[in-house]
Amino acid sequence: xxxxxxxxxxxxxxxxxxxxxxxxxxxxxxxxxxxxxxxxxxxxxxxxxxxxxxxxxxxxxxxxxxxxxxxxxxxxxxxxxxxxxxxxxxxxxxxxxxxxxxxxxxxxxxxxxxxxxxxxxxxxxxxxxxxxxxxxxxxxxxxxxxxxxxxxxxxxxxxxxxxxxxxxxxxxxxxxxxxxxxxxxxxxxxxxxxxxxxxxxxxxxxxxxxxxxxxxxxxxxxxxxxxxxxxxxxxxxxxxxxxxxxxxxxxxxxxxxxxxxxxxxxxxxxxxxxxxxxxxxxxxxxxxxxxxxxxxxxxxxxxxxxxxxxxxxxxxxxxxxxxxxxxxxxxxxxxxxxxxxxxxxxxxxxxxxxxxxxxxxxxxxxxxxxxxxxxxxxxxxxxxxxxxxxxxxxxxxxxxxxxxxxxxxxxxxxxxxx
Ligand SMILES: Cc1cc2nc3c(=O)[nH]c(=O)nc-3n(C[C@H](O)[C@H](O)[C@H](O)COP(=O)(O)OP(=O)(O)OC[C@H]3O[C@@H](n4cnc5c(N)ncnc54)[C@H](O)[C@@H]3O)c2cc1C
Numbered sequence: 001x002x003x004x005x006x007x008x009x010x011x012x013x014x015x016x017x018x019x020x021x022x023x024x025x026x027x028x029x030x031x032x033x034x035x036x037x038x039x040x041x042x043x044x045x046x047x048x049x050x051x052x053x054x055x056x057x058x059x060x061x062x063x064x065x066x067x068x069x070x071x072x073x074x075x076x077x078x079x080x081x082x083x084x085x086x087x088x089x090x091x092x093x094x095x096x097x098x099x100x101x102x103x104x105x106x107x108x109x110x111x112x113x114x115x116x117x118x119x120x121x122x123x124x125x126x127x128x129x130x131x132x133x134x135x136x137x138x139x140x141x142x143x144x145x146x147x148x149x150x151x152x153x154x155x156x157x158x159x160x161x162x163x164x165x166x167x168x169x170x171x172x173x174x175x176x177x178x179x180x181x182x183x184x185x186x187x188x189x190x191x192x193x194x195x196x197x198x199x200x201x202x203x204x205x206x207x208x209x210x211x212x213x214x215x216x217x218x219x220x221x222x223x224x225x226x227x228x229x230x231x232x233x234x235x236x237x238x239x240x241x242x243x244x245x246x247x248x249x250x251x252x253x254x255x256x257x258x259x260x261x262x263x264x265x266x267x268x269x270x271x272x273x274x275x276x277x278x279x280x281x282x283x284x285x286x287x288x289x290x291x292x293x294x295x296x297x298x299x300x301x302x303x304x305x306x307x308x309x310x311x312x313x314x315x316x317x318x319x320x321x322x323x324x325x326x327x328x329x330x331x332x333x334x335x336x337x338x339x340x341x342x343x344x345x346x347x348x349x350x351x352x353x354x355x356x357x358x359x360x361x362x363x364x365x366x367x368x369x370x371x372x373x374x375x376x377x378x379x380x381x382x383x384x385x386x387x388x389x390x391x392x393x394x395x396x397x398x399x400x401x402x403x404x405x406x407x408x409x410x411x412x413x414x415x416x417x418x
Contacts, residue, residue, distance in 0.1 A: 002186040002199075002405075009035040009171070010407055011398050012190055012200035014178050014214055016040025017050040018154060019379050020206030021161035021172075022391025023398070028168035030395055033410030034402075036170040037200070038162070039192060041177035046158035048282060049208050050384055052349030054233075054273070055264045057081065057091070057150040058382035061098075061116045061123070062250060068365040072386035072393075074119055077148060079388045084152050087160045090265040091152035096245035099131060099140035101333045105249040106142060112249070113144055122147035137241045137337050138261075149245055151265050154384050178207075181218040187372050187405055188218065201405040202398045205375040209281040209352040212377065213296075220370040222377050224354040224362060225300040228281045228293075231273025231351060232321055234343035236261075239269040241337055248334060254313065259330050270346060271331055271338075276321045277314070284348045286321075305359025354378035367394060372405070374398050 011027055013020045016038050027036045042048075057080055060073035084091035100109045116123035126134070126143040134145065162172045173195075180191040181203065188203040207214040215222040236242065248258040254275070263269045277297075280290035297303050307314065320327040328340045354362040354377050365386075366378035374397045376390070383390060399409075 006199065007035070007187065007201055008198045009037040009200050010402055011036045011202050011204060012188070012198055013038045013204045013206055015206035015208055016042070016045045016158070016162065016172060016174065017048060017206060017208050018046065018158045018161070018384050018387040019208070019376055019390055019394070020204070021045060021158050021165065022387040023204055023206060023394040024165045024170055024172070025161045026388075026391040026395035027398065028165055028170055030392070031399055031409040032168065034399070036165065037198065038165065038170070038172040039176040039178055039190070039198070040172065040174050043174050044159075045162050045172070046155045049349060049352060050158050051155045052284075052347060053154060053381070053384055054260070054262050054270065055151050055154060056096075056245065056262055056385070057093070057152055058385045059096075059116075059121055059146045059148040060119055060382070061112060061121055061146050065115070065118055067363075069363075069382065069386070070119065072365065072389040073382045076382075076386035076389045077150070080152065080157070080385060081150060083388065084157065089153055089156045089160060091150060092265060093148065093150035094244045094263070095145055095147045096149035096247060097126070097131065097134060097138065097143045097145055098247045098249060099138060099143040099334055100249050101140050103141065108249050108252070109142060109144060116144070116146060135243055135246055138246050138334055139336055140334070151245070151262065153265050178214065178217070181214070183219050183372060201372065201407050202401045203373045204394060204398050205373065206379075206394070208379070209350060211352065211375060212354070215368075215373075215375045215377065218370065218373050218375075220368070220373055220375060222368065222375060224356055224366070224377055225297065225302065226281065226352045227297055227300070227303055227306070227355045228278040228283060229275045229351045229353055230278040230283060230348050231275055232348045233270045233272035233346040234327070235346040236269040236271055236338070237342045237344055239263065239267060241335060241342075242269045246334055257317070259327070261331075261335060271343060272346075273349065274317045274320050274327070275351070276317050278350045281350065283350060300355065300357070302355040302357050302359045306355060306361070309359060351380055352378075353380055365390060367397065369397060369401065372401060374401060
């Protein structure tokens with residue numbers, strides 16, 4: 001067994017997105033003095049999913065009772081609002097409308113009302129006149145209003161988490177891409193591009209779009225592959241058309257699909273996202289192609305099974321990606337007044353969706369463990385909303401693993417890690 005001093009840190013977190021930073025934050029809270037280091041390959045926090053999302057604090061209404069998504073979103077949304085208030089981060093609890101525009105959607109809308117009530121959420125049913133009272137330009141047959149949905153600045157949340165971790169004695173290192181992981185009987189030795197080797201008792205993988213790759217670097221077969229789906233947005237040139245958050249009734253097969261309208265904390269209104277296959281894990285536009293990453297996606301049998309099952313749906317999404325006219329027509333279902341020239345391209349995001357070998361899209365959050373490792377393998381929406389409870393769960397597992405190496409919670413703060 002190694003001596004305590006021979007480790008550079010107790011827990012090493014890969015990924016400075018909101019999940020990795022929440023995990024480090026939770027460790028500093030649960031066991032002050034534990035030496036925690038976050039390695040992030042970019043020059044700052046939240047450069048990928050966390051900084052390129054819709055900015056919505058989800059209520060949890062969509063998720064199956066008992067699922068991790070439901071439990072963590074219900075708890076996490078309230079905790080996130082408190083965190084933003086405590087740290088002076090821009091946020092607002094605005095409520096949101098979920099609007100049915102076709103009769104065939106009404107049973108699913110009704111089912112959502114039941115689910116919302118099961119979750120104890122404040123849900124109100126609205127008719128067409130009440131919809132226009134909230135959103136004068138939105139048209140629908142019926143809608144529900146969920147009172148606890150909100151918006152916040154997730155980049156600012158991530159940056160604040162990093163500050164708090166450092167203030168508590170942790171280390172957050174940017175520009176530190178992990179390129180090799182060597183598992184030893186005493187823990188892990190991690191190499192960064194051009195940097196030193198870091199020895200830790202436990203490795204926590206919160207690498208988002210690269211989480212399956214990082215698991216394999218550590219020698220753990222994740223059983224899933226990340227298939228990247230790009231979500232493209234437009235910004236509304238006439239933001240006055242939308243007052244708050246307006247969503248369509250979700251399709252149970254693709255709950256993350258369906259163009260919605262979101263007024264952010266800065267008052268701008270985003271329209272989107274759609275979902276098209278990305279040709280690189282960080283492929284924020286069609287021209288970004290990384291052949292090795294594309295090959296790795298295509299060599300996973302699950303990718304082909306998704307394509308075979310859902311090609312019709314996918315073709316529609318690609319069409320709307322390539323044609324602003326087609327996208328505008330889709331938006332008009334909810335917002336008839338929108339014109340093609342109202343939609344200005346806005347930065348895209350890429351979702352890290354874990355897919356099983358048989359083509360099943362992993363629906364719930366997925367956390368797996370190996371010797372000295374904890375891997376967050378599926379943290380799609382609403383993981384930003386749910387990040388504080390997710391971070392606590394990952395931290396709990398990491399500290400349990402650390403105990404196996406002889407680590408004990410420090411009695412006093414033991415100073416900074418590497
Ligand atoms: C288009 C879109 C819209 C969304 N909308 C919402 C929403 O409104 N509300 C909500 O709650 N959720 C939303 N989500 C989901 C949410 O943004 C994600 O679930 C969440 O940000 C995941 O955080 P993360 O830390 O796991 O991943 P990320 O934010 O992607 O962070 C992973 C980090 O790991 C780093 N990394 C990767 N590999 C390495 C390596 N080898 N070495 C070092 N660092 C590495 C990356 O650079 C990155 O910074 C949305 C997502 C997308 C894509």
